[in-house]
Amino acid sequence: xxxxxxxRRRPAAMLAVVGLxxxxxxxxSGSDSAGTGDPNTxxxxxxxxPDSAATYDRVFAAFTKKTGIKIDYQPVINFDQQLQARASxxxxxxxxxxxxxxxxxxxxxxxxxxIDPDSIAGHDQISAKSWSSTVGLDGKHYGIPYSRQAQTxxxxxxxLKKLGLKAPTTWQEMLDVAKAFATRDPDGDGxxxxxxxxxxxxxxxxxxxxxxxxxxxxxxxxxxxxxxxxGYRPTMDSAAAVRTVTWMKDNLFCGVKGVLQPGAVTxxxxxxxxxxxxxxxxxxxxxxxxxxxxxxxxxxxxxxxPAPAGPxxxxxxxxxxxxxxxxxxxxxxQEQALAAFLISPEGQxxxxxxxxxxQPVVRIxxxxxxxxxxxxxxxxxxxxxxxxxxxxxxxxNAPDFAPIKQDTADSLNALFTYCGSDVRSGLKELNETLxxxxxxxxxxx
Numbered sequence: 210x211x212x213x214x215x216x217r218r219r220p221a222a223m224l225a226v227v228g229l230x231x232x233x234x235x236x237x238s239g240s241d242s243a244g245t246g247d248p249n250t251x252x253x254x255x256x257x258x259p260d261s262a263a264t265y266d267r268v269f270a271a272f273t274k275k276t277g278i279k280i281d282y283q284p285v286i287n288f289d290q291q292l293q294a295r296a297s298x299x300x301x302x303x304x305x306x307x308x309x310x311x312x313x314x315x316x317x318x319x320x321x322x323x324i325d326p327d328s329i330a331g332h333d334q335i336s337a338k339s340w341s342s343t344v345g346l347d348g349k350h351y352g353i354p355y356s357r358q359a360q361t362x363x364x365x366x367x368x369l370k371k372l373g374l375k376a377p378t379t380w381q382e383m384l385d386v387a388k389a390f391a392t393r394d395p396d397g398d399g400x401x402x403x404x405x406x407x408x409x410x411x412x413x414x415x416x417x418x419x420x421x422x423x424x425x426x427x428x429x430x431x432x433x434x435x436x437x438x439x440g441y442r443p444t445m446d447s448a449a450a451v452r453t454v455t456w457m458k459d460n461l462f463c464g465v466k467g468v469l470q471p472g473a474v475t476x477x478x479x480x481x482x483x484x485x486x487x488x489x490x491x492x493x494x495x496x497x498x499x500x501x502x503x504x505x506x507x508x509x510x511x512x513x514x515p516a517p518a519g520p521x522x523x524x525x526x527x528x529x530x531x532x533x534x535x536x537x538x539x540x541x542x543q544e545q546a547l548a549a550f551l552i553s554p555e556g557q558x559x560x561x562x563x564x565x566x567x568q569p570v571v572r573i574x575x576x577x578x579x580x581x582x583x584x585x586x587x588x589x590x591x592x593x594x595x596x597x598x599x600x601x602x603x604x605x606n607a608p609d610f611a612p613i614k615q616d617t618a619d620s621l622n623a624l625f626t627y628c629g630s631d632v633r634s635g636l637k638e639l640n641e642t643l644x645x646x647x648x649x650x651x652x653x654x
Contacts, residue, residue, distance in 0.1 A: 250279040251543050254292075254302040255570075257284035263567040265306075268559050272550045278543050296320060301535035304544055306355060306551075309342050309529050314609040316351045317650070322534040323349040330549035334576045338598075343531055346439075346607045346652075352531030353548045356560070358495050358572040359597035360423060360525040363502060365490040366512040368395035368403075376514045380427070383491070383517040384460055384468070390490035391467030401467070407492040408461065408473040409481040412622035415614040416477050421457065421621055422526045423493060426602055427519030428453025432617055433605060433643060440654035441608060443643035445617065445636050453519070454624060455632045463628035474626045484511075493525070496572045496593045500563060513589040515596060527601035529572070552576055558584055573597050612646045 255265055262284035269280040285291050288307060295301055301320060315321050326332040326340060332353075339354035362383075364376055369386070372393055377383035387405025389395070396403055409416045418432070425432065430450035436442045444450065461469055470476070470483040483489035485498075487506045492498070493516060502511060516523045532548050534541075550556045552575055560571035561584050573581050573594050581590035604610045620639035624630045647653040 247279070248540060249277070249543065250281055251303040251540060251547060252281045252283065253304045253306070253547070254283045254285050254288065255306045256286070256288040256308070257570070258286060259284070261568040261570050264560060264564070264570045267564065268551070268556060268570070271559055272547060272556065275550065275555075276546055278546060280547075292320070301537055303535055303537070303540050304547055305533040305535060306530050307533065309352070309354075309357075309531050310604050310606050310610055310614075312343065312352050312531060312533070312606045313345065314611050315533065316345045317609050320536055321351045322536050323351060324353060324534060326350055326353075328545055329353055329552070330545075331552050331576070334578055335552060336575070336577050339575045342529075342603055342606060344607060352533050353552060354575040355530045355532050355551055356571040356573065357527060357529035357575055357597055358497065359527040359593060359601040360493050360495055360516065361593055361596055362514050362516055363484060363492045363494060363498065363511055364514060365390075365395070365506070365510060367510045368490050371395055371397065376512065377517045378515075379517050380456070380519050384464075387468045387491060388465050391465065395490060396487070402488060403467070404470040404483060404489040405468045405491060406461065406470075407476075407481050407484050407489045407494075408469045409476045409478045410462070410469075410473045410622060410625055411475050411477045412615075412618045413477055415611070415618040417621040417625070418614045418618040419526065420493070422602075422604070423516060423524065424457055424519065425450065425453055426524040426526075427516070427521055428456065429519075429521035430454075433608075433613060433647065435605075436654055438654045440652045441605070441647050442653065443640045443647065445620075445643060446633075446640040449521070450636055451633050454621065454636060458625055458628065458630070458632060462625040474622060495528075496590070497568065499589065500566070500568055504566075513592050515592060515600070523600050524602050525596055525600060527597050527603045529575075530570075554578055561585060608647070608650055608652055612649075613643055616642045616646060 253269065257265060265282060265284065269282050273279055283302070335354050339357060343350045343352040343354060345351050368390060369376060372389050372395055374386055374389060377386050390403055390405040394403070409420050411417060428449055430447055430453050431444045433441045433443050462473065470481065470489050484492040485501060485505050499513065516525045532551055534544050554576055557571050557574045557576045557579055561569050561574060561581070563569050581594045582588050604614065617639065620635055624632055624635045644653055
């Protein structure tokens with residue numbers, strides 16, 4: 210297991226060296242010679258498809274109109290691949306907007322500039338919880354919170370009504386509803402062609418860990434935890450983890466046929482479209498899907514409710530996006546001005562609204578003066594905002610969590626794929642692998 214893990218990590222280690230080389234080179238006076246040389250133009254990257262890029266276009270147009278600072282905007286789908294290429298040429302974008310979970314990876318590679326929150330106008334309108342997710346291992350901030358979100362349960366309310374059921378509030382109730390959706394013909398077509406829960410359970414890109422994180426926390430388990438000495442320790446061999454993963458395997462993946470959609474162990478979010486397709490009744494997912502699901506299956510057919518509680522509560526995965534400054538100098542004033550606009554009420558409102566059906570890019574505003582439900586005139590968003598504020602947890606993002614998430618997903622996926630697997634021994638092996646991941650980052654004390 211360890212040899213396979215080390216082989217897979219080698220390209221990331223090489224990129225880290227490239228990034229560190231850039232960090233040193235980027236401190237020189239010529240760091241702005243590549244890319245856009247105009248001191249009043251910022252090159253900005255986001256990880257976006259054309260739909261969300263159209264919303265960013267509106268945001269950046271408003272910023273330029275307000276400040277006169279121009280934006281060379283690049284929506285990038287293969288963000289990390291392209292970022293690696295740019296790092297190798299010692300020429301990073303001025304500003305990047307990307308996932309909070311990537312901060313530790315980027316910072317460890319030397320790709321980010323440290324940020325003093327006091328230097329960003331409006332910083333005091335962002336909550337301490339959001340700011341805490343931008344702190345690196347050295348105690349410095351490396352991002353500005355831009356958007357946050359938390360998972361909730363999307364559920365077919367028309368199916369619940371037809372079967373005389375209520376939205377579940379516990380794991381057992383959720384399992385009972387899932388079985389009913391799978392066996393009692395909720396769509397009324399006389400066929401057994403419906404499923405209970407959508408699960409993107411593939412190991413690819415860490416999906417099994419991403420989707421399963423809420424269940425782990427609701428069961429009282431953690432993947433890794435601080436050791437109180439400046440490092441971390443793996444905890445996936447705990448009794449709570451064994452109980453939780455066993456429950457998931459026995460009841461979801463290996464239980465009554467149809468509780469999960471077919472092919473759940475190979476599904477990623479792009480292929481797990483059963484809720485949207487109208488043949489699955491529940492999906493624990495992020496609020497970015499609200500716009501999609503309002504079109505199909507239709508706003509009148511489903512509702513957004515809090516996650517059902519496990520033995521340790523109803524904590525769900527929270528994530529979002531940060532604004533990052535590339536590790537180069539010369540445009541600090543312009544970068545700070547853009548960040549201040551992005552977190553301002555004006556900037557956040559533009560990013561939270563949909564025009565011509567385009568996807569909003571701010572879900573839960575990081576500006577604490579705004580209410581998501583009020584801005585959107587949609588009470589469903591209050592469920593999402595409350596979940597983030599009171600019942601959510603993020604992956605630790607000061608370490609490089611990418612290898613930890615991937616190894617966790619590999620192990621969970623293997624256990625869920627083979628119903629005769631031994632959960633206890635599988636998680637013990639995972640814990641040893643996670644210890645290696647932490648040791649590689651000098652975080653296992």
